Amino acid sequence: MYLSQRIGILALLTNLFLMASAGPGAARVFDPETFTLDNGMQVVVITNRNAPVVTHMVWYKVGAADEPPGRSGVAHFLEHLMFLGTGDVPEGEFSNIVARSGGQENAFTAWDYTAYFQSIAVDRLPLVMELEADRMTNLAVSAERALVERNVIIEERRQRVDDDPSARLNEQMFAALFLNNPYGRPIIGWEHEIAGLTLDDALAFYRDWYAPNNATLVVSGDIDAETLRPLAERTYGRIPARAVPDRNRLVEPAHAVERRVVLRDESVVLPSWRRFYLAPSFGEPGANPGDVYALQVLNEILGAGSTSRLYKALVVDQGLAVGAGSSFSPSDLNQTAFAIFITPRADADLVAVEAAVDAEIARLLDGDLPEEELAAARERLAIEAIYARDSLFGPARTVGQALTIGRALEDVESWPERIRAVGVADVLAAARTVFDPTRAVTGMLVPTGEAAGQMAGRPETGAPAAGVEEEIR
Amino acid sequence: MSGRIGRGPFLGAALLLLCLAVLPTRSHAIEVQRVISPGGIEAWLVESHRVPVIAMEFAFRGGSSVDPEGREGLANLASTLLDEGAGDLDAAEFQQRLTDAAIDLSFGARADAFQGSLKTVTTHADEAFGLLQLALTAPRFDADAVERMRAAVLADIQRRVAEPDWLGRRAFYDVAYEGHPYGRPLRGTAATLAAITADDLRGFVADNLVRDRLVVAVTGDITPEALAGILDEVFGALPAGGPPVAVPDTRPGAAGMTVLVERSGAQSFMMLAQPGIGRDDPDFYAAYVLNHILGGGGFTSRLTQQVREERGLTYGIFSYLANFRHSDLMLVMSSLSNDNVGEALAVIRAIWRDVAENGVSEDELADAQTFLTGSFPLQFTSTERIAGYLRRVQLENLPIDHIDRRNDLVNAVTREAVARVAARLLDAEALTVVVVGDPEADLAPDLRVPAASLAARELNDGGS
Structure with missing residues (x-):
């Protein structure tokens, strides 16, 4: 239900999974094309020629629910660090290059996945594919810079959760609902555990999970599979596959009490x-x-x-x-x-x-x-x-x-x-x-001071259904 | 590994050349047609049959700024009620008809306009436009619906008074627009909301939903011929005109003032404000580029770089130009820990002084221009967004070919123009500062108000 992301643009995705498999009225929904690279990375293309632009997304099959005990928030911490440079792209350059190309970018972390995306003119697609493939394996961040980013995340948590009673209640309700399931931990992490995260924690998580065979590439917009395939082979296709851990999830025991x-x-x-x-x-x-x-x-x-x-x-x-x-x-x-x-x-x-x-x-x-x-x-x-x-x-x-x-x-x-x-x-x-x-x-x-038997909630007319579109501004 | 890409600062440029060679951009011009109905109603249309969806975005100029004294919140309450019963249909029947055809219909009041949005699949278009026509021309304002929506708006106010960013804006508009319609709460207060009658609502519709204040934009699966007929059907029965909109032009006051709204919590919400620049000012686009460099979207702005990336003081900080019809603002906003407020303020003021004095670099200008022009097509990825953009273009009195001209206007901005407009607009000492929270730094506020008393003012219903 909750996502955390590098900047707060996407808001809650809450009810979007209404369309979580939403498709078209007729037989087909999005009519996607797909192929798989030799290293096991699946690629999906959804052609949409409304404008000469594409959305390019890489989805890693890992999220906050895969974090080791005591390291809540490390998936999201890593997501932030992914913008801070590689061996070849200095700190800040990733975002600068994307911006100079008229691209909008961000990333989001959920319990089950971490995704990175750019929306950009189709002629700049090869550029962002190079950049995204590069940071799949070449992340290079200094420990000092990682500490600054940890402060940013603590500010993020205070803004999104601690200073919002409604969000705090949701967090506590999830913690109470799930007895064993990792969804009981907040995606952004508990503050005391965020405060103890180190660059090494994030890099260990990165080395464990970020691999082409554990990722999916999705591109939608003014492109088709025939055009995309050689670009994907030349970028992501050159990264060797590597063993990743199983996603062994704890499951709920029988529940017995209200x-x-x-x-x-x-x-x-x-x-x-x-x-x-x-x-x-x-x-x-x-x-x-x-x-x-x-x-x-x-x-x-x-x-x-x-x-x-x-x-x-x-x-x-x-x-x-x-x-x-x-x-x-x-x-x-x-x-x-x-x-x-x-x-x-x-x-x-x-x-x-x-x-x-x-x-x-x-x-x-x-x-x-x-x-x-x-x-x-x-x-x-x-x-x-x-x-x-x-x-x-x-x-x-x-x-x-x-x-x-x-x-x-x-x-x-x-x-x-x-x-x-x-x-x-x-x-x-x-x-x-x-x-x-x-x-x-x-x-x-x-x-404060009211009995819990006499009150109202926020105008959540039920479904916060508003689609979170690509409103990066 | 092999996914390597070049090296150093030339990486971007080298890759760009490569990419341009690989995937040439097709031309996807957005063709805007001017449709004028037999009855003389104008709409701007972007015809597209890719998806069987039609979106209409329209507005009547006026909005909450013309709410009568003591009836603040009238336009907003009206906006919740047009689809709560019209013609022969009571609220439940009207809503059921919308739901059964999955028609999205909504209205909203803004300071300068009363807006409406309609989205439908093509197969239900007749039903959608028929219901819209009823909502605009025959809203019922039945007592039960009015009371239900009044309660919903009151709840909305009750929710907002607990939110730091709402408290900050309220405090700012209070001091900066005292005595002007922009200084009044758009949703009203508990007291003014309680005072609104069904007759007030009918009066609002009669005076404001009139053809000479109307702008219409349509996108999607519809031809100009079909649209022409629909325009007369939907809007033709509205009165030709109403009373003039009498809102004076004004500049924000409270320059250099610091307001502290005392509130406990982990963070402070901080808002800085200063006069902006008119939409028709010759230097508007220079200011637009300047704003992008200072605090525009993404991670590259000076504010984000210096306050977030270098110092980790906040999760987000941004600036924007707000152009009301009768006043222009430039605003900066951020939420940050109470301990960080003093340092962040000093950094922001230093940026303001630096740019006012030195302008921006050639690189900053060029980067801003490539971002702003290159990202422009990203606004046109759905029918609703295209229609929404065209409505805004009309409300801002821009020409019908604005989409074609806009990138040239951005590219024509020179470093000299940015320096000129920066020197004219940016004054670190004249910023109005509003902080909601419990900041550690001594801000020496000119005005100090407890959050609870600001909230109580909005919630006092004037009764008992």
Whole structure:
């Protein structure tokens, strides 16, 4: 759910995995081409000739959930260091060269992946491929400079998390939800562990994981595979493959208790009510993908927009809240969260808010799901897949994310068909598995001194669905 | 290993030559057509049939700056209500019609314009334009919808008063635009929001959603002929004109003033402000390039280099030019630990003094120009973004071929022009400084206000 990145441009990707496999309304979604280099690096090309530009992304199959114990934040620390020079490109030059070429660049770290990207005129694509291939193996940063960057990251953490009660509550809720799964650790790291990270920690992580056979190249824009292949062979293709560790993830034990997290903060005026349920993801070993598709449709019905069940019940009919919705992002390797966010009215009782949410869930578990309501949701998701094509950055991100958690391109392309095949029984079965109070955390954000039984949350109308486009300025 | 690339400072240039030889740029000119409906309504259109999507971005000049005294927040509240019931459809029915066709329709109030955005797949275009026409010409303002949205806006205000960057902006606009419409809160306060009636909302629509204030931009899967008919259908029934927009031109006050908004927390939010430059000023593009060099996007600006990269004082610092219709600003913003505020301020002021006196180097100018011109096409990667850009061009009174001319304007900027505009604009002593937090350094503030009292002012509903 959270990404950390070098500069805060991309914001939360939260609900994007709505299109996490979003594709086109017709048979094909993005119509990608693919090939694999001799060293094992997969390459995907998504042609889009709207403008003479490309988005070039390299996705490493490693993220914060792969960090060694006691080194939380090292994946993200390394991501920052990747901009600070190699044996051939002096400190600062990477960004200078990209900028002089009219390129916009950044990177982001998540639990399961780390990705680097540039959006740039297509005639400069060979240049950024050279630069990106170079820093895959030639990173060279001084220990002093790494310490300055560590301070930048501590500032980043304070800005994004410590000074934002809503973000602190989410962090604590994830920590409480996952008993064993590494998603319980924040991607950016715990502050005391960030403060102890060293250049050597980051370089060890780099040597372990950054290799062409553990990376995926995705290029979208004004290019095709035939043009890209020789460039990829000449750059990434020259880097030898190398053994990388297995991604052995700890899995959750059985959960047995309802959990409740309350954050009191003096700066809070508007309270919040949230619940995170443990939920299956596309990358989770043993999970049934059918359940995941069904939960995507359920998310649409329960919490997407002002005609969703939660919004209608809590905001329109009962007047308890000003915002209500849900969020589900299943492009993960481990079990993930199905999240419900409510922004109660300031004068509402949080107990009543919780009861209203529980009533909507009970209604669903009782089997109240008309076929027409389901059909309308499926139709909307099919149209969302058409909208998803209308972008340079979005399709590259969707494809990169899917491949990095072990899905196939065909899974991305067949997403609309799979959604269209979701029936009432599928949604009800998935809901009955997920909506178990002992596999959930309920969180509340309240002003200091208030009892946790009387408040409102932030106007998260449910789905922070806004696409994070390539808004680098 | 073999992925090596040249060496030293010539690396970039050598590679560029190589690349240019490899992948010549195709011409992808964006062709903007002027469409004028039989009823005389103008729209700018970029026709593109690659994806079956149509985006329309429009605006009525005016916006929240024309909210009546005591009804601050009127334009904003109206913007939440046009799609909450119109014609024969109540709020739930209207929203359901949008949802069923996956139509994105939204409105928003800005200081100088009331804006709308519509996105639809081609197969639902008739439904989309029909609903838009209803929203603009027959909004209902039913009591339950008004109360629901009033509560939502109030919650929005309650959320914002806890945020350091909102508190900083509020404090700045208070002192810099005292007595001017730009000094008033766009969403209103709890008190003014409570005072707005359904009649006020109807009055807002009658006075402001009028054809002589309208600009329209459309992109996507639609022909000019089809669009011409749609323009009359959607906008034709609106009144021809309304009362004049009477907002005086002004310059920001509070030069050299330091305001401390006292708030506990790990970090301070810091905002520096000074007068900017008019969109029609002959040196506007010189200032635009200057701003990029000082604090524009990416990692290369002087502020990012010196405050973040060299000293690690912050995660982010940037500057930008803000052009309101009646006032121009240049702003710098950053969040940073309380301990770092004093040092960062000194670094920023030193940069301001240096550039005011010495201008910028040839390399800095050339790099800024190649970035700004080379990255320009990245704004045109989706139908919505193209339409949004064209709306802005119209609101800024720029010509229809602006997209073709813009890079030439950037490239025409000389080092002398940048030095001239830097000397004219940058004055380290005249910066207005607003800090929200608990900074360690003694800022010797001219004004000190507890965050709680700033928040309480916004939240006092004027009742009890």
